[in-house]
Amino acid sequence: MSIKGGITGRSQGGKSRVKTARGRSTSSVRWLERQLNDPYVKAAKAAGYRSRAAFKLAELDDRFGLLKGASRVVDLGCAPGGWCQIVKERRPKARVVGVDILEVEPLPGVELILGDIRDPVTAERIRASLDGKADLVISDMAANTVGHKQTDHLRTMGLIEAGLELAEEILEPGGSFVAKVLAGGADSQLLARLKQRFRSVKHAKPPASRKDSSEWYVIAQDFRPETADCP
Structure with missing residues (x-):
């Protein structure tokens, strides 16, 4: 799975991880990883909801x-x-x-x-x-x-x-x-x-x-x- 500005991969635990890219802060990487691994984000997308909220x-x-x-x-x-x-x-x-x-x-x-x-x-x-x-x-x-x-x-x-x-x-x-x-x-x-x-x-x-x-x-x-x- 690719994301503009970087590439995601899989960690040993099955969770998505985001490789550090030029211009991307550590906090941005953490935020992207959290989004990728959040079950509510995935469920919202599957249900057609506009947000996990x-x-x-x-x-x-x-x-x-x-x-x-x-x-x-x-x-x-x-x-x-x-x-x-x-x-x-x-x-x-x-x-x-x-x-x-x-x-x-x-x-x-x-x-x-x-x-x-x-x-x-x-x-x-x-x-x-x-x-x-x-x-x-x-x-x-x-x-x-x-x-x-x-x-x-x-x-x-x-x-x-x-x-x-x-x-x-x-x-x-x-x-x-x-x-x-x-x-x-x-x-x-x-x-x-x-x-x-x-x-x-x-x-x-x-x-x-x-x-x-x-x-x-x-x-x-x-x-x-x-x-x-x-x-």
Whole structure:
């Protein structure tokens, strides 16, 4: 098997290895080897999913029943579209709106919006596309890292908060919100807010998440509109 810029071979253990090539860093070699040997990458390709991340949503749905009865779903940070594929596979008749700052190749039955969810214009387009309240808001958004742990954490929390603010506006009572967080889960302030607005808040790491990844997911279910808040 050949790859542009180098050649792969087989190690004694049956795993693919990437031969070092000019202009390729050691980290790039490690990344390529991990991709070549990742069973989820191979399974996603075989199933026609756009990313291995599709299995993360599938596993979370299997555990928490997120898509059960869902008729309107919003996918924040949807590129390249793996999560939207799972939603349409499991809820073919659901209205699905995918949003990202990156261009996404068209997906059958999915309305795609190019924009930043923090932009009021984008938020209004989402509301208009839903034509009603959402049953589920899912977010696999992640801020670009800069290598500074505290800064990266704050940037990621900012995205989660933006996603939650939108979810609070568009969710149907009883709806759910799912978002990617970093190791340790949501911070105390965000967690308190989630617990105030949802009756059930849990953290989970689906099997499809790489063991060395710091990502977790917060699963908030049974949304309570502000007027229904209680102590």
